[in-house]
Amino acid sequence: MNKEKIIIRDQLIETYADVYTKEVLDALEIMAPFNREVKKLMDIRMQRRKERAQKAIRIDFLNPEARIPGSDIRVKDARAGNFEGAMVPADLQRQWIQGTGPGAKPNAPLENSIRNVAYALLSGADGWMFDGEDALGQVNTMSLDNQRNLKLAIQRSPVFLKVAESVAAQMNAWSQSFFGEEKISDWRSQLDFTTKIFRARGLHLDDRHIELTGGISFSASITDLTLYVTNNYRALMDAGSSVVLYLPKIQTAEEAALWNRLITALENHLGLPIGTVKVYVLVEQLEATFQLMEIRAVLGKHFVGYNTGRWDYINSVSDALSWDPDFINPNIESIGMTYGYMRNYEDRVRRAVNTPDANGNYALWQGGMEPNIPVGSEAGVRSSMEKALAGAAREQREGASGKWVAHWKMVHIVRPVWQRVGEPNQMGRNFPPLGYSPEDAAGLVLLEEAPRTIRGARNLLSVGLQYGNAFGQGMQAAALKPADFFGNEDVLYLMEDMATGEIRLSILWEWLHKKAIITESDAASGVTAGDVFTLELFEQLLVEEYDKLLKASSKDVHESSKTSTLPIARRILEVYVKESTKIPWFIDLLNINLNNFSQKEAEKRIHMYVKQLKETGQRITANLDFSA
Known part of the structure; x- marks a missing residue:
């Protein structure tokens, strides 16, 4: 691949010299040629969407005899587990509760903005997905503030430690009022408890601060992958931590194969063994649910698990069937994880992660998001927390190894659901193998009667x-x-x-x-x-x-x-x-x-x-x- 010229807008290369280091800039130059591949696959995605709408075609399973585009793996081999996957590393074996949220605030000075990271790492969550995508604002230079704050926290900079000490006192005061006890006994050691995970932006998005020569917009996925891994892999590995990403909005195994090439190219450039970077995939797109084993196979040594969630997935089903006059969703409040197509989607994911690869390895299933926050009247909080715990208990029974929460205050409320069971994860639970019949396909778009009001x-x-x-x-x-x-x-x-x-x-x-x-x-x-x-x-x-x-x-x-x-x-x-x-x-x-x-x-x-x-x-x- 020929190198392409990276252009960073305004004076950001100087203002964020700690983010755009020489090592990062070198890596961006190496990764830049992949921008053409990202654009090509996004064009294919839009064309596929257009053709389905014009011809009224529903999404279906791949031909088992075909090779997965962008790989040398046959579809039937992926489905049978005939591929080399990843062993789940020690710091991901137990992920009962993962919190999620951005590591920066809009238009905030550093000591205020970095508080987000302190809340996360002191929360008691087993992992925290620092969001570069759906939950991170993009005004001004927020994406760069997010990268800077994570780097400072991972390196245990003095400014972060000062903020963390203050935040710990505030969190303990709230815990004392809500639980009747403090939850942080030693704030310094607490910072080492939570596995750090980063969600890159999806392939469909472009970065706001980088272009290529000729005014060509540049992939946000390449940007986020390169900046986060290059800036933090040494500090993470020196601390005995894994380098972990969440990959969003993947629609097909072909797109997952591109992600695999991106990650592998960066690992090669940085001199890291293939498989150093581990990835969860958020199953947020209907089409991906038709290709779960194929996605898992092409990500190979990088893949550790799937996450199921509600919001993006509902949107993808709606969009994929926008041409179908008979497919009309009910009130959004009716579309929970036990509703029609959602129930079947979740079931396919748990079957996929519990299909062993060629070495007998299984993968993780992280359950969905708990959006409630324990702030309101006593009756309101009690009712909402009962619903939150019931939802967590259902996911645990169904086989999830953990779930997400959207606020640090929820961690110690929901985590005991898994803590009482005590098993680090539920990998290897026995579920029926995945099917690929017309009935299986129909279940993934199953509507059930519910109100529209x-x-x-x-x-x-x-x-x-x-x-x-x-x-x-x-x-x-x-x-x-x-x-x-x-x-x-x-x-x-x-x-x-x-x-x-x-x-x-x-x-x-x-x-x-x-x-x-x-x-x-x-x-x-x-x-x-x-x-x-x-x-x-x-x-x-x-x-x-x-x-x-x-x-x-x-x-x-x-x-x-x-x-x-x-x-x-x-x-x-x-x-x-x-x-x-x-x-x-x-x-x-x-x-x-x-x-x-x-x-x-x-x-x-x-x-x-x-x-x-x-x-x-x-x-x-x-x-x-x-x-x-």
């Missing part, structure tokens, strides 16, 4: 608007709830990230364009059970829910946002839901408006995106404000 539509709209607003403010993870429940302490805020925003708009799009039938009457909006969700109804509810946000206190909707990012969020939601050509990613429209507070400019950018998507089938993923 005006209350459900209001919840989708209100939180969708708030999320778009929070994104523009630099908070890609935010504690939100529908406006009708502002001030009601019995209804708790839930941690929402990019994935929850995506699915809310996707369901609204379905209801409008597929003429969803409302199942319950609603006197306030003049709707009778059996009525269709019309454009007029959508516009009426949008006006009403938006007005509630304008009248909300600054606690729920920052006053300054009501004349800046909130109206832009409204316009994005409106365009996304109304467009007959379904926009593939809500995040695209948000990303092209990052750091933009002009309604006029937002209109221009949204129009440009929609026009290009319709005329060429291409998304706009570059930073429109890039300045060399």
